[in-house]
Each structure stands twice: as structure tokens, then as C-alpha cells.
Amino acid sequence: ETGVTQTPRHLVMGMTNKKSLKCEQHLGHNAMYWYKQSAKKPLELMFVYNFKEQTENNSVPSRFSPECPNSSHLFLHLHTLQPEDSALYLCASSQGNRDTNTEAFFGQGTRLTVV
């Protein structure tokens, strides 16, 4: 248990569906991240929120829409996805204070399959 919880663990959705991934952290952190992990590729940063403000958007297609209502919760809204979007989606959190060196802690991920 890392203190970062992701739901659901597995999701199968059609290309016309709309679904959301949820992440919650109980570590008192201020920064939260979405990463995409595909086979044979490094973890790809998608979005970063620091104190609820989006600080990084790594040229992610608009069919992925993040939402960070507070420092403990992060959502990833999905709509009209493509089969190539099938991957493991990982959420992480960290202290978020740029004056300190800090590690990120990851959730267990959501395995997404687009059919």
C-alpha cells in the first residue's frame, strides 16, 4: 500500500464510450501526475498538477481530459478513445515543493483496453 489508490484496476471500453479514471492520495502531497505505460516504451508523462494548477501537459490529445478538484484527488476523463490508447495508466503524487528534492509514489494503475 503506497498511499495512492487508483480505480478501477481494469477497464474495457468501446471507442464511443465515455469513462473516467480516479486517483486518490492519502500522503498529504500537493503534486499529482498521470503517466501512460505501454509495452516496450518508457513511462510517458501526460499531466502534472501542483497545488491544483496544471503545470505540465505533454501534448496529450484532447480525448484525454484531466481534472484536479483538490490536492488529494485526480481524475482522467476519457472519450472517443482509439485502440492505441490501450495501456496501463498510472497516477503518482509527490510533495510538490520545488525547493526540496522529492520522490513520487505511484498507485497500482488502471489497465485500460479500448475495443
Add this chain to the structure above:
Amino acid sequence: EDQVTQSPEALRLQEGESSSLNCSYTVSGLRGLFWYRQDPGKGPEFLFTLYSAGEEKEKERLKATLTKKESFLHITAPKPEDSATYLCAVQAKNTDKLIFGTGTRLQVFP
């Protein structure tokens, strides 16, 4: 551009056979270098943070070291339960980004 390269891509060891994993990096001002362990179907598990060249950290059979261009993860007398993918990541100053390498898949056989 900030970049991380890990080698080898895969490593097979006999139980008790020590070895090292390499992480080469380029970053515009290192804030921290991180090692993670990832088991299949799970999220990465944090192992170490290294902040400056010359620093070393140890945990059980693992020891991480850092120079200005690379980091090594030394595994001493590994056991089958050490089998996993080991990921390296760097973070530059004044950014929230963590840039990851592709990982080294380690298999330890009894």
C-alpha cells in the same frame, strides 16, 4: 533535451550472482535521480533518491550510486524475489517532470 537510457534491457542472473544495472542521463540541472522497482501489472515501487554525484544509498541487497553522467544499481547476491523491472528516472530543477528510462528486466533463477 532531458533523457534517460538504461542498460541492459534484460538481465538473467543465477541466484547469488552479483551484477549492476546502468542508468545514463542528460538533464539540464539535476534535482534528483530516482530508482524504482516494478512488478508485472503493478505500479512502480520507490527504492532510492540520489541528489548529487558521489552519493550512495543501500537497501538490503541493493546499492545505488551516482556520478555526473550515470547511476548504477548494484545487486549483491540476488534472490529470485529480486526479479522485477528496475526503472530509473530523473527530475530537473524548476520542473515537476519525472523522465523515465525504459527499464531493465531482471530475472534471477534459483
